[in-house]
Amino acid sequence: MQPRRFARELALLSIGQLSKKTSTLPAQDLETIVTAAVRSIAAEVQDALEVASTEVQRGQDLLLDSETRASNPEDAKKFVQTALEKTQTAINCLGNALQIPEMVQLSNRKEIRSYTIELMSVTTQHRSEIDTELDEAMVSWQVKRLPQIDRDILRIAVAEMKYLGVPDRIAINEAVEIAKRYSDEDGFRFINGVLRRWVTRFLKSSSEASTTIAHSPDAASSS
Template structure:
């Protein structure tokens, strides 16, 4: 059963997951209700589950093909095992994402919905309005890496945290800690470490 979360944590999660689903100008976004945000978040997570399962199925098929061709080649057996391991990991990721889909409505129900809606919309509108500046700030600190090479989840976790630090007067330590905690649930295994490092560089620049 989900534990009660602070309204702003829930708002950050809703903003993160519904960011790519929300369309329109600032005025239209400000008219969205909590259920609109929740629907966008669920659609986003559902798409991720479907993609992860599709990729896992492809890996499983490839590993099966390797097994059938491996009667005389031990190297093929090793390759098939690796593919099977990847397929299992991807399936587990999909199951975890599905759990997030099922828990999200209860998270919102347990939180103070008016505050969740207000802050989620503030985050979405700030990221949309300031996206050029936010993207540039991130690209400037990511050595040998670019924002457009990251997964959509990771890039949006970063954008939301930078929006908070640079434009919404949220203390950098709070914004970074929240981004890392959310990344532990919604990013890949090592994503939260990368996000932590990038945001600390942003924080250093903002406090100079």
């Protein structure tokens, strides 16, 4: 994995725990960042398994109930299916967590740390403005209503495009790839759509406005 791609992943996973004190971010070492990322994955695994356990119990209760009453077994199957999906999510998260130490050893540690901290710092510093623009891009939805992982993927991608000069094609592709690892199919498709609408509404419109101003008669006469 390329250092910057891995840095994006570390920033995504650790930003929730380390960005509460923005002033301390530059002092964080790579080991602390990795630890925060692993803890974040562990929390995701625990949540997924708790949901799976609840769904299995609901399915079991419905199946037992169907033995004495005319309950719908299809509902029980849906609960069990949800449990299986959540369990698979937990397994995938664990697999990702096991890859982190190896990736750190095989990559440029200095570059990973530098870009991870830069991403977290810029994203946290401009979060309010980023969220406002994302809310507009989502039209009838709000950032705060999204799952935390999807929320931070969107924020980091916008921060890269708006403040760090990353081309929109690269930022969106990277966000989608990360979403495929940590979100579901609906999640990465949704993220792709939101980011493309944000680019059209805020990035391209801003660029076109700047070009218009640069080529206006008033601008030419004042130069």
